[in-house]
Each structure stands twice: as structure tokens, then as C-alpha cells.
Amino acid sequence: xxxxxxxxCLDIKDGRTVKGVNFLELRDAGDPVALGEMYAQQGAxxxxxxxxSATNEKRKTFVKLVREIAAHVNIPFTVGGGISSIEDVxxxxxxxxxxxxxxxxxxxxxxxxxDLAKAFGSQFxxxxxxxxxxxxxxxxxxxGGSRPTEKKLFTWAKEGQSRGAGEILFxxxxxxxxxxxxxxxxxxxxxQLLQIPVIASGxxxxxxxxxxxxxxGKADAALAATLFHFGEIKIPDLKSYLSNHYLPIxxxx
Amino acid sequence: MKIAVIxxxxxxxxxxxxxxxxxxVDFTITDHPEEIQQADKVIFPxxxxxxxxxxxxxxxxxxxxxxxxxxxxxxxCLGMQLMCKHSEENDTPxxxxxxxxxxxxxxxxxxxxxxxxxxxxxxxxxxLPSDLKDQFVYFVHSFYVPLSAHTSAxxxxxxxxxxxxxxxxxxxxxxxxEKSGPVGEKVIQAFLRQ
Numbered sequence: 551x552x553x554x555x556x557x558x559c560l561d562i563k564d565g566r567t568v569k570g571v572n573f574l575e576l577r578d579a580g581d582p583v584a585l586g587e588m589y590a591q592q593g594a595x596x597x598x599x600x601x602x603s604a605t606n607e608k609r610k611t612f613v614k615l616v617r618e619i620a621a622h623v624n625i626p627f628t629v630g631g632g633i634s635s636i637e638d639v640x641x642x643x644x645x646x647x648x649x650x651x652x653x654x655x656x657x658x659x660x661x662x663x664x665d666l667a668k669a670f671g672s673q674f675x676x677x678x679x680x681x682x683x684x685x686x687x688x689x690x691x692x693x694g695g696s697r698p699t700e701k702k703l704f705t706w707a708k709e710g711q712s713r714g715a716g717e718i719l720f721x722x723x724x725x726x727x728x729x730x731x732x733x734x735x736x737x738x739x740x741x742q743l744l745q746i747p748v749i750a751s752g753x754x755x756x757x758x759x760x761x762x763x764x765x766x767g768k769a770d771a772a773l774a775a776t777l778f779h780f781g782e783i784k785i786p787d788l789k790s791y792l793s794n795h796y797l798p799i800x801x802x803x
Numbered sequence: 804m805k806i807a808v809i810x811x812x813x814x815x816x817x818x819x820x821x822x823x824x825x826x827x828v829d830f831t832i833t834d835h836p837e838e839i840q841q842a843d844k845v846i847f848p849x850x851x852x853x854x855x856x857x858x859x860x861x862x863x864x865x866x867x868x869x870x871x872x873x874x875x876x877x878x879x880c881l882g883m884q885l886m887c888k889h890s891e892e893n894d895t896p897x898x899x900x901x902x903x904x905x906x907x908x909x910x911x912x913x914x915x916x917x918x919x920x921x922x923x924x925x926x927x928x929x930x931l932p933s934d935l936k937d938q939f940v941y942f943v944h945s946f947y948v949p950l951s952a953h954t955s956a957x958x959x960x961x962x963x964x965x966x967x968x969x970x971x972x973x974x975x976x977x978x979x980x981e982k983s984g985p986v987g988e989k990v991i992q993a994f995l996r997q
Binding site (some may be wrong): 552555595622646648670672673674716731742744746747749801 | 814818820821824825844851852910913914916917918919920921923924939941943944959960975979981982983985987988
């Protein structure tokens, strides 16, 4: 049976892992390669590495770091941050990344999704969407959540799918960093609307929040950062908890 | 032992290379016919689309070369699908090593396509170690190979399909052993022992 995926997200700045509360205050949580290897050994199902400073400072994701990760980590991983063209993506694929996530660049140039899907395959393209409720509408934000756009979450996710995105990574800005649980209502709506997998992100504070994201939100995968980096929840404990609640979860050897 | 990883216009070759490095195995990534023919083992990886990769293989005369190999050959993911007779992906004639037709997943309920993530090997036989039964491996694919006499492992998604196959010296896996943690490493090692 296809299992629900647990995905630690490592936000990268200057080659180090960081995670901000609501993306503003950054705390250092170590070396990305060592952390990635440790998570893989603990039973993480995938990893995401986001170069969070890349879009703001117009920097490109570090290909060198990606190569290091690919050499050491034996599970799939996604890289993102500052990707705006096929030329940005080709070296990441060559370096060993399994998927790339695109966010701001796809909003300003939706054709990028089609181009990447055509060049590398849909399975390679994760459309990351940061959204928060504005006037009761889930509104897409770009540039690390700092800029509101005209786009609405559900129509944008659907458009992303039809343009060839292979997965949607949905982060609720309203929940991110709050530890009050994932945004289960929009998650459930996304999962009804889409034929591609949806990754829940933002708001995990305890193990029952993951259960809600999977059971009520019907998410295919759930992503968290701070909780894992500071050892507040251990991945093996989380996986046994979910397994004990009858969710299909990968057991590791 | 000399291992050749076939170089062509498909993704994921680098990941296979890294997995072999982690296993401390010597290999070359090559599209040179003699280097491939003289290797002790050949790995035919791939992520991509059937028709464009088949066209590339034909243009570079790698299609006849792969079919003619006598040493153990391992097809991975798209590599396995290209080893079949035909693919429904853009109605593509493939290498024809296996007689099967590669089919598109058609959801019965609200199953998502592609089949993406970790799923288990429900039955195991032939070249795969029996302790891999019920172990989880990583899949990413929208097309599948139906069960046949050549099936060496089965997995359930929408229906039961072939997650591993073998015919003579041709071995194949639908999942990505290079991305499947310690279980994937066991699969690669099982192939290298053939």
C-alpha cells in the first residue's frame, strides 16, 4: 500500500540550515548534509532543501551543496529557492536532485511550469504555494510570503496541475510557525480538487497534527522543520504513532 | 568487476552513480558501444518520456546494442519500461526484450497518478532476496507493466503490477533502488551478484 510521507524541510541560508518563525526570525540548526543523512537514517521518507534567501537576494540554489547531498543521502530530495528558468534547473538535475520546487517565478511566469515539465517530466516539478487568508480568500503570496498576489490558492493549484506540476506543496502562512496544526480545511479541498499529490506544510506542533493532515486533510505527505530540527518530535516516534492510528506508514530496516 | 551505466537522454543517471559510489562499486557512465559490451554488468537507468528516449536510443544505435547484450543488464524505472515491447506513453514501440505492453494507470476511485512515494513489495521471487518481501521502495511513475511470467516482485497500486522482472540476463525494477534507502541498496547488491 502506498504510504503517507513524512518530509523534514531544511531551509538553507549560506550553506546552513535555518528555520524562521513565520519566516522572519531565523534560528540555526546545523549542517544540511549531516542533518539530511540523519533524517534518512531515522526514516524520513523524503527531504526538502529550500534556499530561502535565494529569491530575495536573487541568488541561485547552491549546486555544490546539492551534489554533496545527493552523494550522501539515499532517499529522494527536492531542492528549491530562486529557480526561475530551465537553465537554473539543469545543473540541479545533473547534481542529483530528484525534484525542484518552484514558487515566485511560477507565479510571475506560469509558462515555467509547462517548460520544466516538458523538459524534465512532471515528476520533477513541485509547485510550492504560500498562501494566507485575505478577506476570507486563500491568497497566494510570493517572495518568502512577503508579497500578496492576485492569485487564489485553489485556482492556482489547479492551473499548476494542468500546466504539468507533479506535486503541490501548500504552505499556510497563517499556520506556519504557530504550532497550532496544519490548515486542514484548504488541504482537504485541494485534495478533492487535484489528481496530483499534495504536501501539507506549516503549523505542525505535535503528532496529532500530522494525523489530522492525513485523515481530515487527506494530504499525501506532511512537511515540517523546526519540530524535527530541535528534536521536539522524533521521526521514528511520529511514524509509530501514525502507524498505531492505522495510517499506511513505511517501516524501515 | 566492470559496471557500465548507459548514458542517454534520460534523467536520474547521476543518482544511480551516487548510489554505486556509496556501495563502493567501480563504474563508468558511457554510451560507447564497446565499453558497454565489455562490461561485466550493465545498468540502464532512466526517468523521462518513452518516445523521446526511444528515439535517442535508435539514433545512437543503442537499441540493438542493448537487445544484444549477454551479461546481466538491470533496467530501472523508465529503463524497465523501455525493455518492454510497447508503451502506451505516446504509443511508443520499445526494445521488446520483455513481451509486455506498458500501460497507463487509470484510477478506479480518487487514486492519484503518478504513483509517487514508498510502496511495498508484496511478493518476491527469483533473483530478489526473500527478506525483501513487504519492504518499502520508492516509486515515481504513471505507466506500469502488468503481471506476467517474468514478474519477480509485485506491488499494489490501483491494481497489482510488476515492480520487478527478469527474463534470461535481463533484470528490471519499476522502483528506484538508488533512492530506496537500505532496501534499495540490497536490490542493487542482489543484481550485482547475478
